[in-house]
Amino acid sequence: MFRINMKPTARRRPRRGMSLLELVIATSMLALVMGAVSMILRTSRQAWEAHEGDYTRVEAAHATLRHLVREVRQADGVTAISAATDNSGQLGLLMPSGVTRLWDHDDATNTVNYSATSGNGLLAEEVTGLRFTGYKPDGVTVTASPSEVKFLKIDVSVALPREVDGTRVVSSYVWVRSW
Secondary structure (H helix, E strand, O other): OOOOOOOOOOOOOOOOOOOHHHHHHHHHHHHHHHHHHHHHHHHHHHHHHHHHHHHHHHHHHHHHHHHHHHHHHHOOEEEEEOOOOOOEOEEEEEOOOOOEEEEEEEOOOOEEEEEEOOEEEEEEEOOOEEEEEEEOOOOOOEOOOHHHOOEEEEEEEEEOOOOOOOEEEEEEEEEOOOO
16 A cells, blocks of 8 residues: 655755855856956057057157158258268258257167257157258259258158067158248
């Protein structure tokens, strides 16, 4: 017939916590995820800083070039110009007010300095080269004589240390305002 089990059934209590093994596994997984996230964030920050440094250098080159082009367009004449092969060039301009302005690249500090009668000043940093090529009024014949220069080619170069081809050169041609 029917058998009746006389033993009382033991009820299991609901678990109130985690076992030590579960705790070790969860901690290990959390440490692995946090390590991966911190690695990604650090790499992203380094890439951002590298890009920002290169951008700052290229922007300094463009700002220097824009400044020089604007000043040459306003000038009455060239008073001094370095050789076209000199990568640390110098340019002097006679302005309509009678003031002579001078731009000079300092190869030791990689800066472009600007001077006028009112004082000297820093124009740009991290500029590795500044080259001026003077041309006669025909726009083809190269000349180093300041009185003959009516057309200029300006090359500004900066070093980008994180790139394979680590130099960027920006250039512009500009006519001197008055002949």
